[in-house]
Amino acid sequence: MLIHAGVLIDADGKLQHDVTMSVVDGKIEDIMPGTTKGSSTSYAVVTPMFHNGHSHCEYQALESVLPSSAFFPWVRDVVRLKLRLPPKFWFYSTLLGVTKLLQQGYASTGDCSDSGFAPAIMAALELKGVCYREVNGLSAEYDRPRCQSVIDGVLRSDTLTPLGIAPHAIYSTCDSILEDVANRRQSVPVCIHVDESPEEEQFCRFANGPFAEMYERRGIVRPSPQSSAVRHFDAMGLLTANTLLVHGCTWDEDDVAVVQATDACVAICPESNRFLQCRIPPVKSLHDQGVRTVIGTDSALSCHSMSPMHQMKLLMATNSNVDFHRWIFQSQVTPMNGNAYDVVSGLPADFCAFGKGVTLERGDLSGVIDKLVDCVPDVYRSGQMMTYDVNARLQSALVTVVKELSLH
Template sequence: MTVLYTAQWVLPVATPPVQDGAVAVADGRIVAVGPEAEVRARLARLGTLETVALGRAALCPGFVNVHSHLELTALRGRLEDLSFFDWIRTLTRLRGEQMAVADLEVSAQWGVVEAARAGITTLADTETSGAGFRALCQGGLRGIAYQEVFGPDPMQAKKSLTGLKRRLEALRPAETNLVRLGISPHAVYSVSSLLFRLVIEYAERQALPVAIHCAESQAEDDFLRSGQGPFAQFLRERGIAWTPPRVSTIRYLSDLNVLRVKPLLIHAVRATEEDIGLLTFHGASVAHCPKSNAKFGHGIAPVSRMRQRGVRVGLGTDSVASNNVCDLLDEGRFAQLLSRATQGDGQLLPAAALLQWMTLDGACALGLDDRIGTLEVGKEADLVGISLASPHLEPVYDPVAALVTAATGRDVVLTVVRGRVIYDGQRVLTLDEEPLRERLRELARRLGTVHGT
């Protein structure tokens, strides 16, 4: 069956916008893109086409979110106005002590509902429980589920690796063409140098992608450069020896030969010019999460310089426990305005470049650009339809500019992944929203009664 999706505007990203356009999909792939009349004429031999007419809307590639934490969705609004160290410590306690496996499953599934409703078709999710992996599979989205590993004590490195292997071996039989697994040695302050080496060697043997939280905060910088600050104090209180290398996070990872696997480095707020050179040399990618970084007061990653020097940079929302929404349109607009305000350049990231950042550039950062990120014949059919009929979007002079400057995830009316409709503008078709909503509210009631923040 060939399905024809029509809209006032089709925004292929790889080519200019098409007015009164259409995208034809068969067997999960795009078979035609162009003006509706031309596409219909080209496919006339197929007889009657099933048509999904979006009307006054824009149809573009699905949004690619290169950093999320689906299992933390239930903690949205629960950890406000804390220092970064206290936020991490409280989050870890709530997740570990107050959220059972079933709670994490509900939390992750609700995160998938939110993402699908916002037109996000691909997520690079980081987690400890496997709940995000299962939610992506159940919800029909595309993604990489990076399984986190922790262990600042080198004496426990082999034990930590064994636990990671056990979790991955249990999940790998459930991998699909859409959802695969990865590994995430959490961060330099929570993973010993020995564990980094063991994990990277394992990732290479198993051909698993790697993601690392990196160069995120002043506290992390202090930990590495001077051996001071809350992370260093945390290790000292547990009797874990730490000798600071007195270099940046990215230099430290390079010296450990971690960058050889071309990891996705999450945040990279404090990257220096030397660091950017290392990213370029090794071919590492970066997940830029501007709203989360701003909320914690961490600063702004030098993404303009990264992009100028050829680093692959995608946009991520981070968890809704720190953002507080999973909306890549909102994230992209914030990134654009932040860059323009801080660099004094009102022409940075024009509309077309910003839409590409939300789609193709994210796919490139995850190594998926041969499959998704643009509306082109032969690519897999990950599509999103956005209404242009709401008052805040009228009038429309330039559909790309209207989309990236005024639309939000709430304007999405269609989400399709590999030709399958996930969200039809009314409800997510792959998960039962109302029972999930009730279970999430019950979980929130319990989490809200836990004292000690």
């Protein structure tokens, strides 16, 4: 099979213009300049598949249910909404979420799951990555035993999709549960939402704001760490090279230095941050200090496009430097499948092909990304084009169900 690309983007963000890829036995055999006679198809842009640094596939059917707002009322509504939905809902919504990521060209994800359906569905549909099982709760007495059994389950697990543990966030998880995770995790990956919103910052650094008021109203003792959440987690021993820190919107230079020293990885979710009126994290500082960074969507409750292009566009707009743009692209293209078009080693032909039959004017990396924001790719895995038509019908059925539930 021969596929012509107006622009071919390598995993390191370098562009090649007007090339033809030859795919033999599911692997890329050669990349040749120009249009070769007999090309099966011509595309405007061909890219490697992507890695979603942070997702919650189980929320996919709730897309657009909540409006853009400040963080605190949004998270309060999420908790209320979750209580009204039956277990069956979470199964179908997770199926929809995993399918959506595959459609958008993701080969892998770091998914957080409260309902626990994601690992089996990811394995069944061959979405690679890690599934972090959520543990949270503000009561050591009532919530800790439940969380301990989730941790036990993760430590005993032998699933095709590797499992991790996600103590949700400082405002939702008491210190005794956080300590259990730090003390018992062994080599298991851990994922935490950290320093996301202005409200979280108010509680963590200044012991005031809506979270502090909520604890007081409910009679819950939750002392403020009087520092950023990331420093609190570091003091508990939660930051290691196998810890994924999600957001970091309110970090200063000292916080970034703490993260850099522990070699923890950071997941940035720019569309979600904007939807919830949070700041964009200090991406330039993460880049300059060599912090390991991935880019994610977060859930459909705060991110509507799920397009990797949209996330990259928002971040590239923060800085015009070409090396910075390439770093953003590298952060969105998998740490784990690393699909550079390395014709020497003959990697599986897994790639996204955008704009069938369309000619794109030459441009730089950010200009090319900019033009693909609303495009859904043809996704090729091992040289075969994947189609997900059945799930498009599932999607419309689920959206109807969810809208009905949310109206009552």
